[in-house]
Amino acid sequence: MTGAKITAIGTYVPAKRLTNADLEQMVDTNNEWIVGRTGIRERRISRQDEYTSDLCVAAVQDLMKRYGKSVEDVDMVLVATSTPDFSFPSVASLIQDRLNIQQTAGAMDLSAACAGFVYALHTAHSYVASGMHRKVLVIGADTISKITDYTDRSTCILFGDGAGAVLVESDKQSTGFLGYQLTSDGSGAHHVYRTGLAHKVNNIELIDTQMLVQNGREVFRWAVRTVPLGVQQLLEKAELGLEQVDWFIPHSANMRMIEPICERMNYPMEQVLHSLVNFGNTSAATIPLALDLGIREGKVKNGQKILMYGFGAGLTQAGQLVELNLDERVGEPTLL
Structure with missing residues (x-):
């Protein structure tokens, strides 16, 4: 077994804001009711032509910019999502191509809903600790707004869109x-x-x-x-x-x-x-x-x-x- 650690992180949320005041115009609710029952004041909503893969790419670009990382040598891409662009191909495959990651890298989506990112992180650690992989890109991303019923006030007040990415890399000295x-x-x-x-x-x-x-x-x-x-x-x-x-x-x-x-x-x-x-x-x-x-x-x-x-x-x-x-x-x- 070899050591592994999280070396970099990046995130992205869409520009469009959906505030509680906006929701007051859509369903029978109000700001006080939403904040009192959820703590939420606003959420970010993807454009009609903006999909989970787009959010993933932006989150990874943020990671690269902040930590000076290259992802071309990543040898496994894991994307945790419940809202893939397609049933197939996987979002991970789209990410591999759009970010010029080597074609010898593995790429797959994981479906574990709101536990998905941690499942993917656990999987990445297993791959790296076993020595089978050296550098794994882990992304948790969803465009839940695209499957939200905005006539149902019990659910539409909750959900928004976003993405977060981390790199898990081999490090013999780390107990991360x-x-x-x-x-x-x-x-x-x-x-x-x-x-x-x-x-x-x-x-x-x-x-x-x-x-x-x-x-x-x-x-x-x-x-x-x-x-x-x-x-x-x-x-x-x-x-x-x-x-x-x-x-x-x-x-x-x-x-x-x-x-x-x-x-x-x-x-x-x-x-x-x-x-x-x-x-x-x-x-x-x-x-x-x-x-x-x-x-x-x-x-x-x-x-x-x-x-x-x-x-x-x-x-x-x-x-x-x-x-x-x-x-x-x-x-x-x-x-x-």
Whole structure:
């Protein structure tokens, strides 16, 4: 086994803002109601001709600009997304071509919804630590607005679009990846879905729609009950205590979900990073966006322990504890 670490990060969100005031003109809601129940004030929405691959390219370009990195020698591209440009080919294949990455690189998409980025990060670590790959590009990106029903006030207030990318590279001296936790409970698959070829799961008939459908109450109950347990199990395997975690980055689903999770963990909200206030729930992009916001604001520094924990449709969870050791920055980040 060889060492691996995250060496660079880049992010991107579309220019168009969808504020709570805008939503007041679209559905029966208001700013106070949205903020009180979610903590979200605005979200970014992709253009009609702007797709997940476009967001991915922009996030990687931000990474390259800030850290002076080349990606042409990347030997694996992993994209976590629930909103690919096409069912096939994969977004990862499109990224390989558009960024001139060597054709000997592997390229594949991962589908784990809001836990996708952490799943992809775990996969990248496995590839690099095994010695099979040396430099893996990991991207979490979604254009959830394209599958959001803007007549359903319970879901349309939540979602936005964005992308985050990191490089995971081989480093014999690094112990950057400290522990992980993966869980799956398919018995709750009908609580968050988008129909495809099938219209029934767990013997339950689904609403036949190409839009995202979510039972927010059931997802809330599941996450608040199970995420603290998953975090505890991860830390036990890593032989570390929660007090040794400098920053906790849960999936930015809803502030009213994050607060009780942290309360049950007895973890201070001042050490929680999220990206939902200005970007909403961006699915696979929430965690890299939150990490990057912490870096941009000067909160997150090398040597600190970061616990990332994604959860969502499936129902899936994925946690990853890392010790941050980014390369020295050489350029300024793109404005978010």
